[in-house]
Amino acid sequence: MHSDNEPYTSAMFPLSAVVFPSTALPMRIFEPRYQQLMSDLLTGDDELQFAISPIVRGREVGGGDERLEVATMCRLAQVMVQPTGEYTFLALGQRRVRVIEWLDDDPYPQAVVIDATESDALPAMADIAHEINRVEKVLIQLGAEVPDHLPLVDGEERLAAFRLAGMVPISDLDRQAILLSNDPSDRLRRFSQALDDLEAVLKFREP
Known part of the structure; x- marks a missing residue:
């Protein structure tokens, strides 16, 4: 992490999905330019980090997409190379970064980024507990596995919306x-509103 909060250059992976800090996403790389990104990371970057930039409009393959101005710095884990040359791995979300300038794709996207600032205002634990209870009910409605406990503890309130939204x-x-x-x-409020919409959809689908 760049503790001095100075801009730095990062490899970027535009993706149609959002990866939040403290969450993980299984990925499979087959496009040649991103296979080159993986090779460069594995041979030259001790931190094994790159940023996933959500795509606002367009497609992942071929470029020409519009990208969100905030991305998530991720760390590689469980990297495997398939006989076809494809890479599979887990992208572990670390922190938010703000894109200052996109650079030329050479051969894969890169950008000048800076670690995103955070407000000191934290959601109340009672509000987090309320949203946890709602998430558990939604997971039951969806027929999904409900974890024994959600990984939210004192001191990590700032991550609450990220972890819940990832579920x-x-x-x-x-x-x-x-x-x-x-x-x-604000993130928790936005998540709560999004969960309202999801609950409404599930209620509409009830027989």
Whole structure:
């Protein structure tokens, strides 16, 4: 992490999904330019980090997409190279970064980024507990596995919305709005509103 909060250059991976800090996403790399990114990271970057930039409009393959101005710095884990040359791995979300300038794709996207600032305002634990209870009910409705406990403890309130949003199928627009927010309390409010919408959809589907 760049503790002095100075801009730095990072490899970027535009993706149609949002990866939040403290969450993980399984990935498979087959496009040649991103295979080159993986090779460069594995041979030259001790931190094994790159940033995933959510795509606002366009497609992942071929370029020409519009990207969100906030991305998530991720660390590689469980990297495997397939006989076809494809890479599979887990992208572990570390922190939010703000894109200052996109650089030329050479051969893969790169950008000048800076670690995103965070408000000191934290959501109340009672509000977090309320949203946890709602998420558990939604998971039951979806027939999904409900964890014995959600990994939210004192001192990590700023991550609450990220972790909860990573557990339920809210919309990409809602995910992007949560990632954009610098305020942990605002993020939880945005998540709560997104969960309202999801609950309404599930209620509509009830027989």
